[in-house]
Amino acid sequence: MTLLVEWIKAALLEVQEYFIMVGKTARAAVTRPFYVRDIVEQFEIIGIGSLTVVLLTGMFTGMVLALQSGFTLDQFGARSMVGRLVSASMVKELGPVLTALMVAGRVGSGIAAELGSMMVTDQIAALRALGTDPIRKLVLPRILAGLVMVPLLTCVSVAVGLVGGWITTETQLKVASGVYWNSVVMGLYMQDVWMGLIKPFFLGFAIVSIGCHVGLRTSGGTQGVGRATTNAVVASSVAVLVVNFLVTKLLIVLMY
Amino acid sequence: MAVQREARSALLDEALGPGGPIVVFDKVSLAFDEKTILNEISFTLKTGHTKIFLGASGAGKSTILRLILGLLKPDAGMIFVNGDRIDDMTEDQMMHVRGDLGMVFQEGALFDSLTVRENVGYKLFEESKVPFADANHRVEEVLGFVGLAEFIDRQPSELSGGQRRRVAIARAMAAKPRILLYDEPTTGLDPITAITIDEEIMKLRDLEGVSSIVVTHQLRDAFYVAEHSAVQDGDRIRFDRATPDKADEAEFIMLRDGRIAFEGNATELREVAARDRYIDAFLS
Ligand SMILES: Nc1ncnc2c1ncn2[C@@H]1O[C@H](COP(=O)(O)OP(=O)(O)O)[C@@H](O)[C@H]1O
Ligand SMILES: [Mg+2]
Numbered sequence: 114m115t116l117l118v119e120w121i122k123a124a125l126l127e128v129q130e131y132f133i134m135v136g137k138t139a140r141a142a143v144t145r146p147f148y149v150r151d152i153v154e155q156f157e158i159i160g161i162g163s164l165t166v167v168l169l170t171g172m173f174t175g176m177v178l179a180l181q182s183g184f185t186l187d188q189f190g191a192r193s194m195v196g197r198l199v200s201a202s203m204v205k206e207l208g209p210v211l212t213a214l215m216v217a218g219r220v221g222s223g224i225a226a227e228l229g230s231m232m233v234t235d236q237i238a239a240l241r242a243l244g245t246d247p248i249r250k251l252v253l254p255r256i257l258a259g260l261v262m263v264p265l266l267t268c269v270s271v272a273v274g275l276v277g278g279w280i281t282t283e284t285q286l287k288v289a290s291g292v293y294w295n296s297v298v299m300g301l302y303m304q305d306v307w308m309g310l311i312k313p314f315f316l317g318f319a320i321v322s323i324g325c326h327v328g329l330r331t332s333g334g335t336q337g338v339g340r341a342t343t344n345a346v347v348a349s350s351v352a353v354l355v356v357n358f359l360v361t362k363l364l365i366v367l368m369y
Numbered sequence: 370m371a372v373q374r375e376a377r378s379a380l381l382d383e384a385l386g387p388g389g390p391i392v393v394f395d396k397v398s399l400a401f402d403e404k405t406i407l408n409e410i411s412f413t414l415k416t417g418h419t420k421i422f423l424g425a426s427g428a429g430k431s432t433i434l435r436l437i438l439g440l441l442k443p444d445a446g447m448i449f450v451n452g453d454r455i456d457d458m459t460e461d462q463m464m465h466v467r468g469d470l471g472m473v474f475q476e477g478a479l480f481d482s483l484t485v486r487e488n489v490g491y492k493l494f495e496e497s498k499v500p501f502a503d504a505n506h507r508v509e510e511v512l513g514f515v516g517l518a519e520f521i522d523r524q525p526s527e528l529s530g531g532q533r534r535r536v537a538i539a540r541a542m543a544a545k546p547r548i549l550l551y552d553e554p555t556t557g558l559d560p561i562t563a564i565t566i567d568e569e570i571m572k573l574r575d576l577e578g579v580s581s582i583v584v585t586h587q588l589r590d591a592f593y594v595a596e597h598s599a600v601q602d603g604d605r606i607r608f609d610r611a612t613p614d615k616a617d618e619a620e621f622i623m624l625r626d627g628r629i630a631f632e633g634n635a636t637e638l639r640e641v642a643a644r645d646r647y648i649d650a651f652l653s
Contacts, residue, residue: 148495231480235475235476236479238435241440242438242440242470243492243495244467246464
């Protein structure tokens with residue numbers, strides 16, 4: 114029982130610290146100084162760095178979606194509708210969520226490892242001693258990059274997913290290109306597109322802010338860095354799914 | 370420099386001048402998770418003087434330096450740096466105070482994503498309006514001061530332990546702070562390299578008038594720094610035995626169980642060691 118109480122206390126403290134960090138970041142976003150070079154650098158690291166993995170996941174997800182839904186639709190003799198299913202699933206759910214999960218694995222862990230090792234080697238303390246606020250120098254650039262790059266990566270992922278679906282549809286299911294793309298467009302409602310565009314902002318923010326928080330709370334030497342990296346991936350992946358559910362629910366209430 | 374200071378009265382400036390208090394601890398206490406690390410610690414560092422903190426591992430030596438930098442806040446007591454009370458300052462206010470503080474961290478804490486040049490010039494390049502050429506010139510100057518001019522474009526990972534410490538000293542001194550804090554600057558170094566570090570500390574103290582706090586448990590280095598002084602001799606710098614007056618400007622503080630177990634100059638420390646078994650054990 115006391116163990117449970119202790120655990121809850123620790124968890125609440127963690128959440129409180131997280132929101133304090135988010136608050137400080139919000140303040141840093143609207144007051145000077147800005148570390149423009151670090152911001153540009155993070156855009157590149159987080160955006161360009163994640164491109165390959167996002168391209169691959171998007172492509173294969175689109176391909177397998179077409180394959181699976183093709184066989185399902187065959188049972189109803191509706192193979193020509195395959196584009197609809199691919200586009201609806203890619204745009205609304207799989208594009209944003211899978212992109213976010215891949216970014217969580219790649220970027221969330223990287224941030225936690227980098228900030229964590231800076232923490233245990235006193236580099237963060239050295240920054241503060243030299244007059245730099247680590248929130249402005251390290252956290253804000255990463256969060257901005259997450260906010261901008263995860264939506265862009267999601268768009269890329271959806272696009273290659275649709276192309277992947279087209280390739281499978283054309284080669285495996287023998288559906289004509291025109292039919293596929295027509296069906297893709299038919300399957301898309303404006304609300305779905307908005308849903309697909311809005312969600313990645315929240316997911317990107319969650320991934321990067323959790324990575325930063327976990328990294329900056331690291332203690333206990335190199336072992337601590339290892340733990341922080343694992344924790345960041347686990348926490349940000351779970352957060353992606355939870356936030357995705359909550360934002361989806363919210364958007365359904367607001368838009369549909 | 371990025372640091373702007375409010376104008377003070379001439380009277381206060383004089384009081385804080387040579388021989389005046391520059392770092393003051395008044396009954397400072399701090400506990401981590403109910404474990405008392407510092408218990409009503411009081412001491413005063415005078416401008417241009419040196420304090421040498423001794424104590425077993427975990428005695429709270431690094432904690433004292435972190436308190437001075439405002440990286441930690443005490444549970445109770447007051448801390449003054451340069452005439453400002455800092456224990457209740459916000460992080461933003463602390464940034465101004467830190468303009469006059471340089472810290473050499475225990476393992477150097479160099480930024481491993483930056484070159485030696487960028488490390489040493491960090492504060493000038495990133496946090497000041499000093500023109501790039503001037504900042505760069507200063508970086509070359511301080512690297513020359515610590516004898517590492519040719520390493521300017523290396524990565525920290527390409528340096529030896531002693532070189533890393535010296536780069537850390539160069540980084541701490543680049544923006545010309547009036548107070549330098551050294552956290553075990555010679556721990557883990559061979560005796561020859563350790564002496565070069567000790568001599569950097571003395572050069573900054575005796576030639577640049579920097580007030581210093583040195584944390585160490587290398588007794589030989591502590592006594593060497595306390596009992597010698599750097600003298601400019603034409604182009605060269607000599608390290609002579611300090612006059613008794615000069616030696617008095619270096620004071621030892623030994624921490625034990627959260628309290629100050631000894632405070633005094635080098636001669637007194639040797640005398641006490643003859644009587645106190647703990648201090649003797651520490652010294653030998
Ligand atoms: N952030 C912290 N949280 C909890 N305990 C700490 C923290 N920092 C230091 N300590 C503890 O405080 C004690 C003093 O640490 P420190 O000042 O680093 O000692 P040292 O004299 O070796 O430099 C140690 O027992 C250390 O475990
Ligand atoms: Mg220490």
